[in-house]
Amino acid sequence: MMMAQRLYEAGHITYMRTDSTNLSQDALNMVRGYISDKFGKKYLPDSANQYASKENSQEAHEAIRPSDVNVLAETLKDMEADAQKLYQLIWRQFVACQMTPAQYDSTTLTVAAGDFKLKARGRTLRFDGWTKVMPALRKGDEDRTLPLVKQGDRLSLVELTPAQHFTKPPARFSEASLVKELEKRGIGRPSTYASIISTIQDRGYVRVENRRFYAEKMGEIVTDRLEENFRDLMNYDFTAQMEDRLDQVANHQAEWKEVLNHFFGDFTTQLATAEKDPEEGGMQPNPMVLTSIDCPTCGRKMGIRTASTGVFLGCSGYALPPKERCKTTINLVPENEVLNVLEGDDAETNALRAKRRCQKCGTAMDSYLIDPKRKLHVCGNNPTCDGYEIEEGEFRIKGYDGPVVECEKCGSEMHLKMGRFGKYMACTNDECKNTRKILRNGEVAPPKEDPVPLPELPCEKSDAYFVLRDGAAGVFLAANTFPKSRETRAPLVEELYRFRDRLPEKLRYLADAPQQDPEGNKTLVRFSRKTKQQYVASEKEGKATGWSAFFIDGKWTEAKK
Template identity: 35%
Template structure:
């Protein structure tokens, strides 16, 4: 009789599980999905109740063969993919593959990869949840129908090779609609006043004008501001009210997927994709020195704030021992999950609260350490006592003006001792003040301001919007955001999403012709319908029939009526060479202005959008006009240009007829041993410039800062880099273990040792 076989998703889990199960079980990995719909055809038989035509995913045949071989010698098979809808689908497909072995097949799941959790799961196996699998299958088929039927229309009408997605297109519409709101926004002028005041004792403090002539402050012009200033100036500033009270602030709940992605973006600058990749590694297990492979956090795709009683008890013990009993609340904390949350999983938390960030700092890569620290601190804080503040609010009257000032003093940090001060928590002291007391005016400042348009989405705010509107699920947020960037439908500028011309065009066309698909409410309702399939309240075939009943006629009408912009999107810009209108075209390198008289007139220009959306041709920069040589393909001048993502490159002035380009060389030889390449300027999809070897992928050497062909005088690095810091530009060593630096223009022997 062979060993029992456990099949997990990830090879990393194999190592973690084998550590505490030893040789009692065989453990194999499916390496994600093993079967899917075919990539080159629809793969769905709509006439046969949407029967899917699954096949082995290309490149997975060796994995499948290995699983079959392991199953053939097993006595029992336990399927243990991740505990969610996708994991259930993986389990279902693996079961179809190994069923020929003729041995019992069970489904097990665990929220954390520990010996206790895995053994508990093995002792309580279950059948595959058919309803949950059918819910995933319905989602997959819905996405396939939309993607494979709408995308060809976009190829014909807009640009070859682009695509539409059922959920991603709605997320794109949010980004595009926000941009349109910004363009339509009309700024309104307003003025504010601040008085710098002093009492009998320090400190000085600032009070802001809140009411004028008994009404809410509304001063909208320089004339009105001057009149208010004149009316207030010379008047005594008298304290008319002092209110003091204690305020308590409760800790936030432990992380769920969306709040983790938001906090990691805001506090660490991580993208949603980077956050989930790092969290996956922390969940699956990592080598921690003498401890071997250890899983550090619970499952990271969840929308529940529930935590296990034993985890709450462990947090109580840690808090009272490490910080003292005052830092634990009178009653243990319980958080209510939002309506509709899937409560099968706990919140994201450390598996063992006693493994502190300090314990693993030297054992984890920086990005994994920072994320673990964030998760650990949030969990511990969520179980701690409230922070307590002493708030003081003061009203100060000066003639027709009522000024207000607020001060606060931290009485007891509570959870802030672990999670850190948040915006607004910093101390703001006021002097001792009494009603009727006259203050000394040190300065009266007035400032002209204008109302601001709604801000563009960051990754954090877009995830929050998707969650609030019910678009997508925890497992899909990162993929939605990555898809917008990868398809060139949007780009990140200073961490904010800006729709590309292509993205805006696609969104507008889809919104015009596919009203339901692009409707936020409809998309959220579809998520609820898919949840109903998982709960057994809705039949998946009927759901798809209801969808296609409206979708198919809409599809046919769109193919006929959708405007064709492939030849160019009209603008008001006139070609300076021939006088014809210029149009926006979508090329391989992005959007550009091209003459509508092409091919007779081949004038092209880059362009920008004005705040109101008007197209503004971009004047060629001096660096683009200056020739840097002759094109080896056609002989025309070569110029330096800048890509959409920020890096510079060399291009032929004969474009688009001549498409010769090459990266901008730094002239610095690649320092990697045995490499004959040269470092060139590149940029990531997210717009960060770096310098990499032009022999990639054979050589993967790269640095973030401009390289200098000079060896480091303190270590064996063959290059230095020029780096911008808060102290100005410095020449530094790129090696993290070397602290050599000198000021730009400084002597080559001005290195500094350890600080």
């Protein structure tokens, strides 16, 4: 959706938050003219193809289409590679939907073998039609050519190939399959799918591994609590039914006050019940499960807690008055990130086979690493069940097996750690707090440059000033009061040139880049996710002009359009 937003803002596509399939007459005339000129009359149907919209689709806008069908994806030099691919997909769908059907010659052979009947199907393409611009997805042997035979011919057995098939459980949702499921159940709209998917990740309800969603403990707890007290709201049909009612209001088929009164009448009753004590039917709390582990700061007992960042140990003294309160926490590393050093290469297999069961309720236990000597096993029914066990041994975190990393600040070794936000390298020197990220490819991130204060550049949305930071996506300007102020923007080359003497040596080449394009438009520093390099591009009135320059062989070179 972010790429679609960029394409829309640049004027390359029409409004993208719509589920309409309608096209304006101007769009139809444009695409039919293009098909006739580029492919010929045989690819153009006698009249425009019309498509039925889904029930209750919001059709305030056209279907998503290119603003100009003559603009091809390869000409969008000002856009990222992913945006160009998305534009190509939109362009192909737009053109293909107004072309003639593809034509095939299909053949089916039925062969009698004793008491059995065997069938073979094949087809050959006779006229490509719309597949000229959008190749059709084909099954493995769908387009094979069958031999010429006549009815009654006796066939010889050349080979018998046995094949074994197993049923598989449903695959975990990917982002695409989850959107399809939301569409199937009538939940959400194209404009809300992206926010739904980002929200369940931001709140720690799910995590993404290998592009698949996995439920987290916090998500399970929230779901259980809501299903107990707000069963109607958690019903899959609720959102779809509410969408229908809102559509009825929009179509003047229902009064909005009646719809809201009906909803809030039931919701207010359920909310009042949820606020009662658990003994009276109220929502169950998410209590801390006390353990025998001592707090390293105050000596009180640590307890098992669950938050949006995962399961962790927190001091039981956190609930005390401010002067006595202890905020000490211990991060827990999930078992799938831990290797048992004593077990060697079979650690993962043995861990799966030896999954512990809670001694109190029999539920499978989730395991976490406390430190290199202790592992904590927590009942999977936590916090409803307070069962836990502590295992002693020798353990280490999986992930980084590369060369020894030296701290760039003090020269000490850096070791792999696990925090609330994932793995990172931390300096072993207690007086040095230096850390470095672990990149997605498993490598240690290069050392970060310290922020460069630029008090001469005030922020627009607060009283703060900008500092120049060097992040994973290149340099950028950010408010010095982050996170209080989250204002950021790309730096102008002329700003970097102005403060060139303050820049680290490795960033000074950016200050030497062209400050304007040939038309006099100012240039900004950008970052290419494809090449992992920084470049400069010009903008006019907040929109990219298409001009850019790259640092090649020690000098800045203007890119060819």
